[in-house]
Amino acid sequence: MTVDNQSAPTIEQLIDVVGNSSVGITVTDRSGAVLLHNKAQSVLMHGEADHLHGRILIDGKDALPDLLARLEENGRFENIRITYQSADGTQNRASAVNAVVAGAGDESRIHWVSRPELGERLPVSSTSTEDPTSDAAAWIRAVDERDNPVLTPTKEHESVLREFYEVAPVAIHLIGVNGQVMHANPADVALVEYSAAPGEYVGQHIRKIYEDQGLLDDFLSRWDEDSPIINFRATFVTRAGAPRPVLIFSTAQAAGGQVSNTRCFVFNDPEPLRARDTVSAFGWPA
Numbered sequence: 278m279t280v281d282n283q284s285a286p287t288i289e290q291l292i293d294v295v296g297n298s299s300v301g302i303t304v305t306d307r308s309g310a311v312l313l314h315n316k317a318q319s320v321l322m323h324g325e326a327d328h329l330h331g332r333i334l335i336d337g338k339d340a341l342p343d344l345l346a347r348l349e350e351n352g353r354f355e356n357i358r359i360t361y362q363s364a365d366g367t368q369n370r371a372s373a374v375n376a377v378v379a380g381a382g383d384e385s386r387i388h389w390v391s392r393p394e395l396g397e398r399l400p401v402s403s404t405s406t407e408d409p410t411s412d413a414a415a416w417i418r419a420v421d422e423r424d425n426p427v428l429t430p431t432k433e434h435e436s437v438l439r440e441f442y443e444v445a446p447v448a449i450h451l452i453g454v455n456g457q458v459m460h461a462n463p464a465d466v467a468l469v470e471y472s473a474a475p476g477e478y479v480g481q482h483i484r485k486i487y488e489d490q491g492l493l494d495d496f497l498s499r500w501d502e503d504s505p506i507i508n509f510r511a512t513f514v515t516r517a518g519a520p521r522p523v524l525i526f527s528t529a530q531a532a533g534g535q536v537s538n539t540r541c542f543v544f545n546d547p548e549p550l551r552a553r554d555t556v557s558a559f560g561w562p563a
Contacts, residue, residue, distance in 0.1 A: 376390070454500060
């Protein structure tokens with residue numbers, strides 16, 4: 278499914294969504310040579326990279342050949358647990374990676390989306406005993422403080438960025454300050470099963486897809502705080518009313534103290550039977 282052009286983000290929005298996202302994003306050629314990557318990917322790799330060879334490990338060994346073989350056979354994969362290694366081999370970061378191949382032949386590209394493996398999440402309840410300086414808080418702080426990499430996305434990458442948005446192996450949506458779904462990529466529309474009628478979802482209030490309405494009220498009440506949602510387990514509701522356990526990584530685009538929209542990356546929860554996270558101190562009903 279291709280999202281209608283009227284609902285596609287502008288190039289400026291795409292640069293922000295990819296460049297400043299809370300998850301690692303890399304676009305490579307079929308050999309793993311990097312065409313662009315974002316700040317979060319720099320944090321995952323403890324630096325920058327022009328090739329993924331030797332930077333992705335499984336069981337301590339270079340996993341790139343195996344991952345490329347999987348993509349050659351299946352075209353995509355999801356939630357592969359890997360370790361990113363620094364260029365000097367001294368630092369590692371546990372992650373989970375999704376990837377998809379786009380195009381064919383020499384012009385094809387691989388789009389990689391990686392999320393850090395974290396033990397904590399954000400936000401937390403006002404009555405929670407969780408440490409506000411948790412690994413989730415440390416993660417988003419590290420991303421925010423990271424300089425743009427040399428291969429940061431720019432307007433020169435417009436065709437690549439639009440391709441990424443269309444084929445990304447993860448759901449992406451942008452929410453406006455009024456709670457409206459401004460934009461949603463094909464994976465996001467499919468996640469909640471609105472592919473046959475995207476207009477019933479895109480352009481509507483995000484409330485439509487949240488099972489726990491109190492949880493959403495709490496999220497929306499944090500607009501003025503520019504509060505990130507990191508490694509957060511929630512449940513969406515599909516068009517048919519079925520529950521969809523998800524894992525959310527979301528931050529807000531803000532300028533001059535004003536938030537304009539969120540940039541939300543939503544993964545199928547690899548542990549769907551785990552308890553859902555909550556934040557409200559007031560016991561909002563679902």
